[in-house]
Amino acid sequence: MRPEPTLPYEFTAPIHTERLRLRLMVESDVDDIFAYQSREDVVRYELFEPRTREQVAEKVATYATASSLAIEGDYLQLAVELPTAEGGPRVIGDSYFKLSSLENSRGEIGWTLHPDFMRQGYATEAARAMLAVAFEQIGLHRVVAELDPRNGPSIALCRRLGMREEAHFVKDLWFKGDWGDTGMYAILREEWLSTAQIQRSPTG
Numbered sequence: 001m002r003p004e005p006t007l008p009y010e011f012t013a014p015i016h017t018e019r020l021r022l023r024l025m026v027e028s029d030v031d032d033i034f035a036y037q038s039r040e041d042v043v044r045y046e047l048f049e050p051r052t053r054e055q056v057a058e059k060v061a062t063y064a065t066a067s068s069l070a071i072e073g074d075y076l077q078l079a080v081e082l083p084t085a086e087g088g089p090r091v092i093g094d095s096y097f098k099l100s101s102l103e104n105s106r107g108e109i110g111w112t113l114h115p116d117f118m119r120q121g122y123a124t125e126a127a128r129a130m131l132a133v134a135f136e137q138i139g140l141h142r143v144v145a146e147l148d149p150r151n152g153p154s155i156a157l158c159r160r161l162g163m164r165e166e167a168h169f170v171k172d173l174w175f176k177g178d179w180g181d182t183g184m185y186a187i188l189r190e191e192w193l194s195t196a197q198i199q200r201s202p203t204g
């Protein structure tokens, strides 16, 4: 019998990981998010150009209400929040998850961090929490990541998550003024469940 995913999935409470909190974005996050989405070095391999504060505010308003995964194309774009020594928490990046195919029980994952918070394992920690939702709570069959094959840190992150390279499409998209390649990485539910990563699932 084909296992069916448990849908709809409603994002009703933040996900706590060892060091982070993943939650829906709110209007007061705009400055933190603008701090990295406005940077050319951060968005180099993203599908968009550096954003103005107004563009970030518009996006945050849209993402803030995207809390349900029910039909194909539904997504979560969560704020990745870190407590700071100075007091209040700070949004250091965002974590993306899309229900990309209902028929084939497939999701898609994505990530961005502020450069001040890169190379400390935060993206890995946030992505593991999203994969735990995808595989352990929703029960999807497969999760993919599409990336620019020049994006070394993103490829390294896929590999840390146990994702395998499955395709390299050559000049398959018009990307920032030129034809660009796409790399495709993926992990199956059974692969996720068979790794020790299940022990690092979010606590709720």
Ligand SMILES: CC(C)(COP(=O)(O)OP(=O)(O)OC[C@H]1O[C@@H](n2cnc3c(N)ncnc32)[C@H](O)[C@@H]1OP(=O)(O)O)[C@@H](O)C(=O)NCCC(=O)NCCS
Pocket: 041, 042, 043, 045, 046, 110, 111, 112, 113, 114, 117, 118, 119, 120, 121, 122, 123, 124, 125, 146, 147, 148, 151, 153, 154, 156, 157
């Ligand atoms: C892609 C991106 C999120 C990866 O970020 P990252 O900081 O390299 O990834 P992590 O936060 O998981 O950190 C991993 C690094 O921290 C180290 N690390 C330290 N503590 C760690 C821990 N507890 N767990 C895992 N790794 C840890 C790892 O060894 C690794 O170091 P290395 O880069 O020297 O190998 C980041 O480069 C980014 O935001 N880029 C711009 C946006 C972008 O291109 N997004 C993707 C579009 S497809």
